[in-house]
Amino acid sequence: MEVYKALVDIVGEEFVSKKDEELYIYSRDSGVTEREKPDFVVMPKTVEEIQKIVLLANRYKIPLTPVGGSLTLSGLAVPVKKGIAVDLRRMDRIIEVNRLGRYAIIEPGVTQGKLKAFLEKSYPDLCYSMPDAPPSATVVGNILIHGQGHLSQLYGFNSTMVTGLEIVLPTGRICRIGSCSLSPYWFAIEPLPYLAGIFMGWFGTTGIITKLGLKLYPKKRLRDIEVFVLDDPKKVADVVYRITHTEMAEDIITLEQPYPMMFRDIVLVQIYFNGDSEEEIEFKRKMLWNSVSDYIKSGDGGFMFLTSEVQEDFLEKPASR
């Protein structure tokens, strides 16, 4: 009762719950891992509120579990030790976009859907590495589990695209990492010692991220796709090696599927590429075709003819671009 009252004092009655039906929602994700209900759920709005919650948990020795979209499918945001689930979705401000520096500063509750829609509307020449996770997944949650998005093929894991972090430590103190610790600019996680590793890949056990700087990338006006088909799965690695050697592809997805029947016993390599003009697109297409010309000549592989409907379908799904 004491803890509940203290939480109400911190965030207001509307944003604390100990009701069974609400705790149930936090006891599981869509995966099949262990389930456990927290004792309380709290939805802070500010960094100061998070600090107070952390200090309260320290005083009563209660475990805390930060929760974003809770969509990892592996129960990473399930409070297996009970205690307080800290739902961060009210902290959903896109604080700043630095267009020339190509980075954004966001709060932990910003979802993939929100950031994508915001950039498309306000900064159509910028994008970020969006995973194919549901739009309600948070950007921070994805980065903290070393997620991957449509730019990972080119630039690496999404966690390498972090340009700054603000964290509430288990002591309740605030810590900043990167250029933001020395200046008002969040352009790089360097140049001080790389301490971000203490917080990424630790699933919220070492602190609660309250702000994150994220690299943005050029978004080209046009996108296209080619699908390379081959029947020997052992050759896929070489095909992908040749394609990536050109550095012309934005994203590459390889897949095998038994249905429809025409896809049985073959491997598809979907190659997405982009450009600001038809000329750029055609140049890239030519480079990509040339990279696998040996396979085409020997009859071991070839590009699939795509009708405009199929092409459109491929370009729309996954929906992350």
Ligand SMILES: Cc1cc2nc3c(=O)[nH]c(=O)nc-3n(C[C@H](O)[C@H](O)[C@H](O)COP(=O)(O)OP(=O)(O)OC[C@H]3O[C@@H](n4cnc5c(N)ncnc54)[C@H](O)[C@@H]3O)c2cc1C
């Ligand atoms: C259909 C589907 C498709 C998917 N596709 C992809 C994909 O293409 N690429 C990919 O990488 N993943 C994918 N995923 C996995 C996952 O959904 C995403 O990685 C998602 O972005 C995770 O974010 P979340 O908000 O759900 O994180 P959560 O599950 O809420 O959090 C992840 C972990 O971080 C901790 N945490 C969350 N916020 C904070 C914070 N502010 N401070 C400290 N700790 C915190 C949580 O306690 C938890 O341990 C997919 C999932 C589904 C269901």
